[in-house]
Amino acid sequence: MTIPIPAEDPRHVPNRAVIDPAAITQNTRALTGLLEEQTALMAVVKADGYGHGMLTAARAALEGGATWLGVAHPASALALARAGLDAHILTWLYEPRTAATVLPEVLSSGIDVSVGSPEMLALVAEAARQADRRARVHLKIDTGMGRNGVLPWQIRELGPAMAEDDYTQVVAAWTHLTSADDPADPATDQQVELFDSACEALADEVGPVPLQHIANSAALLTRPDLHRDLVRPGIALYGYPPVSTDVPLRPAxxxxxxxxxxxxxxxxxxxxxxxxxxxxxxxxxxxxxxxxxxxxxxxxxxxxxxxxxxxxxxxxxxxxxxxxxxxxxxxxxxxxxxxxxxxxxxxxxxxxxxxxxxxxxxxxxxxxxxxxxxxxxxxxxxxxxxxxxx
Ligand SMILES: Cc1ncc(COP(=O)(O)O)c(C=O)c1O
Structure with missing residues (x-):
């Protein structure tokens, strides 16, 4: 049994985190203004919307032009789906025990899932079978972050499993940058080079992959060449650009x-x-x-x-x-x-x-x-x- 900590009655405590959704909406609008028409914006609302309240942040960002929502945990993705928001949702971090219980419902709710290892691919394929629904998979490629993601040379190895499984469909390839907040760091270009060659290998294995996404807030603001099909800003939505910028962003x-x-x-x-x-x-x-x-x-x-x-x-x-x-x-x-x-x-x-x-x-x-x-x-x-x- 899990027992929640009793909440303190807010009327009896003076401390407040006052959230201004208009700031998130305006920040999102300012960021979408930097994008070409074909590039969509995924508002990263993980960690309870960076502390602002996930649903508050999600609604505000959608009003500002976001069309995707991104969260780490499948449970957060389910909460977003249950709120009936008009958005594509992506979730990217899970482990086998909890995934086995949550992924079938995630897939039934039409949520996209990231796959970052052969084991995750097997989990998602199994969940898709249970849900009797084809999983929309974003294949995460580890180009230098060293966390979640398949190594570029694993793509050839994984290719047949991805191509032959009727229950999974690779709809996107993506990666996460280690050092985009330092535009002078050559690591970003090295990561992009690895990503691009991994994407070529992926296309050879599974055919054309409709979406690519790379850019966090820093890359959105400094690297228009990395906007690709989708950008994934988090911190900038909340008014804290990680690089100096003239784009008007204000704390929320x-x-x-x-x-x-x-x-x-x-x-x-x-x-x-x-x-x-x-x-x-x-x-x-x-x-x-x-x-x-x-x-x-x-x-x-x-x-x-x-x-x-x-x-x-x-x-x-x-x-x-x-x-x-x-x-x-x-x-x-x-x-x-x-x-x-x-x-x-x-x-x-x-x-x-x-x-x-x-x-x-x-x-x-x-x-x-x-x-x-x-x-x-x-x-x-x-x-x-x-x-x-x-
Ligand atoms: C996978 C992924 N994409 C995008 C973001 C958003 O990054 P930022 O808040 O720097 O824009 C994060 C946040 O850390 C992330 O984990």
Whole structure:
């Protein structure tokens, strides 16, 4: 038996991840604007839509021109199919035990599946037999990521099984880039060369394959030659391009909380576990009831800022001391008029207040924690209520 953790009543907790679906729609529209007419866009909404809510993200991206949805887990793909969205769906990560129970239903629901090994091909073929439905297979080719995918030279070996099985049809060949966020890295071209020759071998073995897809957000933004039939952006949809770009993209998630208390402390007062911070002067500190169990990375301790909305306006304040499990402390400065209950923007848009100093972003938190915005966004934990703007 599995027992869910009891949810906290959101009315009793101040922490919110406010999701703006219009930002995802506009970001998707801006990205589809870069594509030739024959190229479709698959919105990658895995990991609960990079923390934004999978269905919220999917609907918003479809409104912006996406026609495909991509997720890692078959269970997520089923949830998308059950929501009745008008989109092609692809799922790409499963293992034999759970796949045996979920794949027949996945295939019956018309979902495309990725195959990245001979064993996965056998699993999918068996599930297709059970579902009495021909599986639409995207053959994943490992051109250097070294994770999921058949090695280019395995295609000849797999060819007969793919060509002869009436229950599987290879509708796409695809690969994933290791280094597209560094446009100067020759690895991308090396991967594409391997992919192209693997695609030739595949066509020899199984006949023409209708679709090819390669590009993640970074390649979508920097390599129009890699758009092929379908692009698969994730992070850019949520407003965090992994390469510098003029394409207007804006963050779709704002993480907010409220001050639990404000107090004055003297110069030299230590803050938090391990006393890594002591106040440089008499100052006012604010306690924010949000910590690493909510998704703030402890590695970012004492290295980032938040924005506090007080009666007199919006002010940035540094987070000081170690990030605790449930709370952080911010230095409001000696003359702050901040009071308990005031809103704190941890990252994301500060509500569009004219002339307000902008809030920090998931990029700022990522830099402070030595990670990437992907991890910041997907770390916002289940106990933070997602509030979707309408
Ligand atoms: C297979 C695959 N395609 C596309 C993406 C989207 O990548 P990005 O978020 O960098 O656009 C991901 C995400 O990691 C992925 O795993």
């Amino acid at each position: 998630m704002t993480l907010t909380s409220r001050l639990a208390l404000v107090k004055e402390v003297p110069e030299g007062h230590s803050i938090g576990y391990g006393r890594i911070h002591s106040t440089a002067q008499r100052t006012r500190v604010g306690l924010v009831p949000l910590g690493y169990a909510d998704g703030l990375h402890r590695a970012a301790s004492d290295r980032c800022e938040v924005l506090v909305r007080t009666e007199s306006g919006d002010r940035r304040a540094p987070q000081v001391g170690r990030i605790s499990m449930d709370q952080i402390v911010i230095d409001l400065g000696p003359d702050s008029d901040a009071r308990a209950g005031d809103e704190v923007f941890v990252f994301g848009d500060a509500g569009g207040v004219p002339n307000a100093p902008s809030a920090t972003t998931a990029d700022d938190w990522a830099r402070a924690a030595g990670t990437i915005p992907y991890e910041i966004l997907t770390s916002v934990s289940g106990r933070v209520t997602r509030e979707v703007l309408s």
